[in-house]
Amino acid sequence: MAVSVRSLSYAHKPNTETPALDDISFDLPRGSRTVIVGPNGAGKSTLLQILAGKRLVNGADIRIMGRDVFRDSPPGVTFLGTEWAMNPVVRGDIVVSHFLDSVGGYRHKERRDQLLDILDVDLDWHMHNISDGERRRVQLVFGLMVPYDVLLLDEVTVDLDVLVRDDLLRFLKRDSEERGATILYATHIFDGLNHFPTHIAHMSFGRLVTPPSAWPIPADSPLNAQFGSSTLYAVALQWLKEDREYRRELERQGRKLRGARRDQVTAVPSDSETFYRKYDYSH
Numbered sequence: 001m002a003v004s005v006r007s008l009s010y011a012h013k014p015n016t017e018t019p020a021l022d023d024i025s026f027d028l029p030r031g032s033r034t035v036i037v038g039p040n041g042a043g044k045s046t047l048l049q050i051l052a053g054k055r056l057v058n059g060a061d062i063r064i065m066g067r068d069v070f071r072d073s074p075p076g077v078t079f080l081g082t083e084w085a086m087n088p089v090v091r092g093d094i095v096v097s098h099f100l101d102s103v104g105g106y107r108h109k110e111r112r113d114q115l116l117d118i119l120d121v122d123l124d125w126h127m128h129n130i131s132d133g134e135r136r137r138v139q140l141v142f143g144l145m146v147p148y149d150v151l152l153l154d155e156v157t158v159d160l161d162v163l164v165r166d167d168l169l170r171f172l173k174r175d176s177e178e179r180g181a182t183i184l185y186a187t188h189i190f191d192g193l194n195h196f197p198t199h200i201a202h203m204s205f206g207r208l209v210t211p212p213s214a215w216p217i218p219a220d221s222p223l224n225a226q227f228g229s230s231t232l233y234a235v236a237l238q239w240l241k242e243d244r245e246y247r248r249e250l251e252r253q254g255r256k257l258r259g260a261r262r263d264q265v266t267a268v269p270s271d272s273e274t275f276y277r278k279y280d281y282s283h
């Protein structure tokens with residue numbers, strides 16, 4: 001297995017009644033591409049950050065390419081998250097070509113040039129003079145130009161235009177087919193994604209409600225009766241509706257989760273909430 005997770009629970013704060021991740025176990029086969037579906041605050045970013053070794057966890061067994069993520073840190077793991085573009089270092093007055101060379105771009109010239117072309121990035125851009133979407137494209141060239149075994153993508157395609165996103169998804173798919181690279185991708189955008197994954201998974205309230213399951217849905221899958229030949233968009237919509245109903249039902253019943261989860265979300269916004277607040281779509 002490329003990724004193997006056993007008994008993963010994680011709370012951002014001690015003694016929390018509703019941990020961000022609650023007893024998660026799953027496997028990802030080598031060469032698989034899994035899309036994780038889940039509402040805001042489901043725990044997707046937390047999971048990806050832990051797999052990337054960015055958060056330490058006790059009591060769980062987490063292996064990537066057979067190596068313990070915390071004790072024997074595996075090489076070949078690339079994590080791309082939204083916070084990168086907010087980092088002041090990548091907003092400084094540095095030319096894209098120098099920036100990419102400073103992180104070894106010249107060693108992977110062919111792959112770098114292919115990504116520059118797909119992502120329409122100009123080597124002469126100055127990092128402090130470009131838009132957020134352009135900075136995101138530089139991040140993707142930077143992150144993807146070094147070949148990886150496992151790629152963890154946390155909603156980094158959200159501010160790409162549709163054409164660039166489509167070309168990028170094709171590149172990622174072909175690359176994973178050719179090299180056997182494994183991809184775990186958390187997103188809220190399901191349009192145009194139907195042909196990308198080999199597996200889909202559903203997270204909700206820190207639990208893996210549906211572990212990575214084959215996509216397109218095979219006839220013998222337990223998902224087949226409910227979803228048959230539905231699009232990924234339709235499946236995601238249905239899962240998110242169920243999550244909302246579940247949450248409302250818990251609220252009606254006055255379960256503990258109500259207060260804890262809401263307080264938590266108000267106090268610490270999830271990544272997407274931060275993102276959308278930043279852009280303030282209210283006017």
Ligand SMILES: Nc1ncnc2c1ncn2[C@@H]1O[C@H](COP(=O)(O)OP(=O)(O)OP(=O)(O)O)[C@@H](O)[C@H]1O
Pocket residue numbers: 012013020038039040041042043044045046047264265268269270271272273
């Ligand atoms: N740094 C933090 N400190 C405390 N709580 C946090 C922190 N980061 C996230 N949380 C909480 O952990 C839970 C899971 O958040 P996470 O960001 O993993 O969700 P998500 O599924 O990625 O959400 P989104 O789709 O909005 O990005 C949420 O309840 C969130 O409020």
